[in-house]
Amino acid sequence: MNKNKLKMFDLTNQYSKLKPKISTSVQQVLESGQYILGQNVIKFEKNLSKYIGSKYSISCNSGTDALILSLMCLGITREDEVITSPFTYFATAEAITLCGAKPIFIDIDKDSFNINPEKISQAITKKTKAIIIVHIFGQPANMIEIKKICKKFNIKIIEDCAQSIGSKIKSMKTGAFGDFGCFSFFPTKNLGCAGDGGAIVTSNKSFAEKLFKLRNHGGVNRNNHEFIGMNSRLDEIQAAILNVKLKHLDSFNRKRNEIAKLYKRLINNKNIKLPYHSKNNYHVYNLFTLQVKNRDKFCKYLNKNKIPFGIYYPTPLYKQKSLKKICSPKKLPIVEKITKECVSIPMFPELDYDSIKYISNIINKFK
Numbered sequence: 001m002n003k004n005k006l007k008m009f010d011l012t013n014q015y016s017k018l019k020p021k022i023s024t025s026v027q028q029v030l031e032s033g034q035y036i037l038g039q040n041v042i043k044f045e046k047n048l049s050k051y052i053g054s055k056y057s058i059s060c061n062s063g064t065d066a067l068i069l070s071l072m073c074l075g076i077t078r079e080d081e082v083i084t085s086p087f088t089y090f091a092t093a094e095a096i097t098l099c100g101a102k103p104i105f106i107d108i109d110k111d112s113f114n115i116n117p118e119k120i121s122q123a124i125t126k127k128t129k130a131i132i133i134v135h136i137f138g139q140p141a142n143m144i145e146i147k148k149i150c151k152k153f154n155i156k157i158i159e160d161c162a163q164s165i166g167s168k169i170k171s172m173k174t175g176a177f178g179d180f181g182c183f184s185f186f187p188t189k190n191l192g193c194a195g196d197g198g199a200i201v202t203s204n205k206s207f208a209e210k211l212f213k214l215r216n217h218g219g220v221n222r223n224n225h226e227f228i229g230m231n232s233r234l235d236e237i238q239a240a241i242l243n244v245k246l247k248h249l250d251s252f253n254r255k256r257n258e259i260a261k262l263y264k265r266l267i268n269n270k271n272i273k274l275p276y277h278s279k280n281n282y283h284v285y286n287l288f289t290l291q292v293k294n295r296d297k298f299c300k301y302l303n304k305n306k307i308p309f310g311i312y313y314p315t316p317l318y319k320q321k322s323l324k325k326i327c328s329p330k331k332l333p334i335v336e337k338i339t340k341e342c343v344s345i346p347m348f349p350e351l352d353y354d355s356i357k358y359i360s361n362i363i364n365k366f367k
């Protein structure tokens with residue numbers, strides 16, 4: 001371990017291990033001359049739906065597009081409201097506003113940092129059409145409770161699984177609970193490609209048929225556009241890389257769990273709260289997020305000791321300049337507190353024991 005070379009994410013290490021297979025697959029694409037919507041995309045879509053346990057999978061250009069396409073598929077538009085979490089990446093709420101709808105933010109659970117199901121009913125109005133559930137940092141939200149509430153009020157569920165691919169509640173994978181499961185293959189995700197990529201899974205045939213059209217200018221063939229859609233296609237090179245990596249995803253997620261276990265065993269500083277993990281859930285630790293009261297001091301201390309970190313996320317989304325105007329913000333106490341205290345430390349499957357030990361020792365000495 002070289003403490004000057006510690007990274008928050010290390011993408012090159014994983015690539016080196018898979019290099020022969022990835023190189024061959026990419027070379028085959030380049031030689032085939034078929035770069036868009038070819039056999040690799042078809043194969044990846046089949047592999048992904050089988051992996052998640054959904055009937056259909058529709059690949060697209062990014063996790064953001066997966067969310068937009070799902071909202072478009074539901075016909076979400078102006079005057080509609082979509083409930084979501086204020087503690088997530090901006091893209092979740094951005095997708096709602098791009099469709100013209102209003103994001104309605106509700107508070108999160110203090111331990112899991114996921115949407116608090118008890119707050120959903122109070123936020124439902126006649127305009128509520130859907131809810132986007134984010135499984136933040138790889139920890140599944142309480143889908144059992146959420147599904148009961150959404151069924152009662154006839155609200156569609158879009159799961160934002162950008163950070164949670166492979167995570168489960170009992171034996172069911174996130175993405176398979178809702179009407180739509182949206183995935184991101186951004187390079188730092190648990191299943192990352194070498195650029196942007198995304199996908200939607202669904203078990204509803206008519207949604208799937210519409211999504212295949214929406215991601216390709218509203219039609220499945222040229223000059224026949226049933227809907228106003230998008231150009232949002234996963235390209236063949238990314239699909240070829242994802243086909244190689246998907247086979248290793250479970251082992252990457254197991255490594256992340258081993259690292260999380262080690263951090264939890266080694267970090268014993270009373271000023272630091274470690275991530276919560278429900279016994280019913282299989283968490284996949286896209287991020288390992290601590291809670292620290294004196295965050296500024298802690299971050300300066302990590303900097304001084306050359307430990308990389310990230311603040312996911314420093315602001316409740318309703319405080320973003322671009323959203324303030326739209327969503328008439330009301331302060332939500334738990335997210336206000338968590339956004340002031342959260343700090344994520346290095347987490348990627350190839351993080352070695354010496355680095356974990358070093359990081360934990362430094363954190364333990366923080367006063």
Ligand SMILES: Cc1ncc(COP(=O)(O)O)c(C=O)c1O
Nearest residue numbers: 062063064089091162184185186
């Ligand atoms: C929770 C969440 N939703 C959506 C996205 C957007 O995914 P993408 O970057 O592939 O558009 C991300 C990516 O960071 C994310 O973390």
